């Protein structure tokens with residue numbers, strides 16, 4: 001492939017700690033029973049991934065396999081504990097529930113605030129304002145605070161702002177599960193348009209058939225590890241198997257998840273993604289803003 005790399009994830013690991021004891025009473029009970037107070041695990045385990053400019057990649061895997069964590073590393077909302085994540089260009093992400101739009105502000109104010117977070121200057125936002133509002137279909141509620149919006153309206157506005165930033169890299173996590181079918185079709189058409197313009201896309205969605213149609217590559221996650229990277233239909237078949245196993249009460253990630261977290265020591269290729277700690281206000285791009293807006297959830 002001649003295209004430049006847009007995203008280079010190099011042996012990236014991310015560890016989370018789950019605290020079992022929430023109160024002094026809990027701590028005492030667990031201590032008496034000689035149970036641990038917390039437990040840490042690798043949500044992502046030495047993941048390597050290079051995505052070239054113009055590729056449309058489906059990120060697949062059952063709940064908890066690490067897809068969202070990987071998208072958050074790419075967007076810069078989180079930084080890896082070890083390894084590195086490099087990105088090139090302006091990133092727009094719809095990757096975190098509630099992030100990106102401020103509940104106390106009106107839809108109109110959010111277009112300006114989120115547009116700015118997503119890297120647009122005021123003149124660009126003003127130029128695109130009508131198109132953003134028209135696409136979102138929330139005209140009538142533009143001067144209401146977004147905390148009064150339905151989850152569908154919220155997503156429509158968040159998607160519309162992000163999709164109009166003309167991002168080099170567009171990260172989408174489950175937004176297509178929210179909203180009505182006509183709006184979903186509109187989003188898909190916009191995603192296809194961005195794809196056809198040669199933008200890099202990484203998409204998490206629960207609809208395997210849609211991903212197979214939309215994407216030219218599938219990356220399959222299991223237990224925080226990348227277990228497959230290639231033909232999107234093949235990745236989709238693996239995902240279906242894992243979903244089936246999960247439904248039968250098995251844990252497909254059990255054997256994949258292991259303790260690790262050493263530095264890769266390899267040379268970085270692109271600019272580093274910075275951790276901001278605040279979903280929706282990140283800047284991960286080496287050559288532009290890298291925000292994360294909002295996304296939905298669902299069984300996948």
Ligand SMILES: Nc1ncnc2c1ncn2[C@@H]1O[C@H](COP(=O)(O)OP(=O)(O)OP(=O)(O)O)[C@@H](O)[C@H]1O
Pocket residue numbers: 016017018043061062063064065066067068069070298300
């Ligand atoms: N902030 C956090 N603190 C502790 N554990 C976390 C945190 N974020 C994610 N996890 C855990 O890390 C693992 C991977 O989560 P992640 O959200 O990346 O998976 P996913 O494949 O996107 O799942 P889903 O499809 O449910 O969104 C899960 O076990 C999840 O519970």
